[in-house]
Amino acid sequence: MTTMETTPNNAPERGGITNILVIVLVALSVALGALWWLTQPPQEGDPAVTFSRDMSYHHQQAVEMALLLRDRTDDPELRLILIDMALTQQAQIGQMSGWLEAWGLPITGPQPPMTGQMTHGGETMAMTPEMMGIQPQSEVNKLTTLPVSEAEVLFLQLMIRHHRGAILMAESTLSQTQRAPVTRLAQSIIAGQESEIALMQKLLADRGAQELP
Amino acid sequence: MSISSRRPRRGPAPGMPERRFPLTLVILSGGVIALVAILGVAIYNTTQDRAIATTAIEGVKVFPGLDRGHQDGAVAYEQTPPVGGPHNAAWLNCGIYEEPVASEYAVHSLEHGAVWVTYRPDLPAEQVELLRRQVRGNGYVVLSPYPDLPSPVVASAWGIQLSLEEAGDPRLNAFMRKYQQGPQTPELGAACTQGVGTPSQR
CATH class of the missing domain: 3.40.30 (Glutaredoxin)
Structure with missing residues (x-):
């Protein structure tokens, strides 16, 4: 009689603690799992990955152009902005290569650079390197053959176009990803290159020249 | 008085439906489903086709x-x-x-x-x-x-x-x-500009 009376009291007590433990364990596992999921690297096709490759290719042309002109001009103000551009963008290329490597992805992707989709003004469209400010090699080559003063003007004209393309690409990426180091770099590129455009416009005006349409 | 009548009541009152068991089961099932989903994503990601780098x-x-x-x-x-x-x-x-x-x-x-x-x-x-x-x-x-x-x-x-x-x-x-800049590259990070030669296009 006594045994039968205490058993119903003891069984629910043990059941209550067990239930709480189970709930806590499951909640903890789900929380850990979610945390793990949120810290996973991006996969192929992720905007962060595409940005890293596309912007590296874009930066490579800026570095090329800046150093080609720096080999020829002795204008101190221009030489300073040229080395600044070259070193900053080369470092950013390194940064982006590092990300790809840390994400376990190859430097070169399944598509050539800047052949994917971009977002602008709320619309999505196919992008081309030209749309993103990549300058024709025939124009870049002129930096080495034109008289220096003309090469300086051409550089400023080409690079302003080049920068505008980089800003478009960075803005497009900001609308497509929230991944932290990528968004920070994209914002830094927008701010830095907008300010460089203003400086280059002044240098063009100093030379009595105009931006390209 | 019996012992049972002095202890605080645990569990549902007589006649009330048993609710603890299904709630735990719901939470347990939800958690297991979430964990299986996360595990599934993990397995899928690791088997993702790293086709470019690994396909011969x-x-x-x-x-x-x-x-x-x-x-x-x-x-x-x-x-x-x-x-x-x-x-x-x-x-x-x-x-x-x-x-x-x-x-x-x-x-x-x-x-x-x-x-x-x-x-x-x-x-x-x-x-x-x-x-x-x-x-x-x-x-x-x-x-x-x-x-x-x-x-x-x-x-x-x-x-x-x-x-x-x-x-x-x-x-x-x-x-x-x-x-291109692939796993065979002895000097990864080196440039392919600022060297010699003037290509007509790139």
Whole structure:
């Protein structure tokens, strides 16, 4: 009689603690799992990955152009902005290569650079390197053959176009990803290159020249 | 009074439905489903096709143990076109060339991660144009005619070579995607500009 009376009291007590433990364990596992999921690297096709490759290719042309002109001009103000551009963008290329490597992805992707989709003004469209400010090699080559003063003007004209393309690409990426180091770099590129455009416009005006349409 | 009547009541009142058990089951099931989903994503991600880096391209030859030293003047290479070995201190700028280029510069570009696509000088114009279309817009590719090439088209990377019969072979694109700054690159991070040579296009 006594045994039968205490058993119903003891069984629910043990059941209550067990239930709480189970709930806590499951909640903890789900929380850990979610945390793990949120810290996973991006996969192929992720905007962060595409940005890293596309912007590296874009930066490579800026570095090329800046150093080609720096080999020829002795204008101190221009030489300073040229080395600044070259070193900053080369470092950013390194940064982006590092990300790809840390994400376990190859430097070169399944598509050539800047052949994917971009977002602008709320619309999505196919992008081309030209749309993103990549300058024709025939124009870049002129930096080495034109008289220096003309090469300086051409550089400023080409690079302003080049920068505008980089800003478009960075803005497009900001609308497509929230991944932290990528968004920070994209914002830094927008701010830095907008300010460089203003400086280059002044240098063009100093030379009595105009931006390209 | 019995013991049971003095202890606080645990569990539902008589006549009330048993609710604890289903709630735990619901939470448990929800948690298990969430964990299975997360595990599924994890497994899927790790089996993701890292196709570019890991898929073997049919017909590719590998040449290990290549020397990487700098050397002035002409170098006698073992392969035609060469895939590596001693090379000039200057590298060849990546891009599209209409005339043959000096191997001693191009080999240095291979060391920097470039893919060198060569074609017989007498290759039909539309094949050459098809090669240019495929190469254009890549950062680490050299395209140039190469006299006395053993095949119509040959693609090379450092220590790696693929002979092709025609420009439209899909393996050409696969080769470029896999080997530009690819795992074979001795000097990853090195540039393919600021060297020698003026390509007409890139």
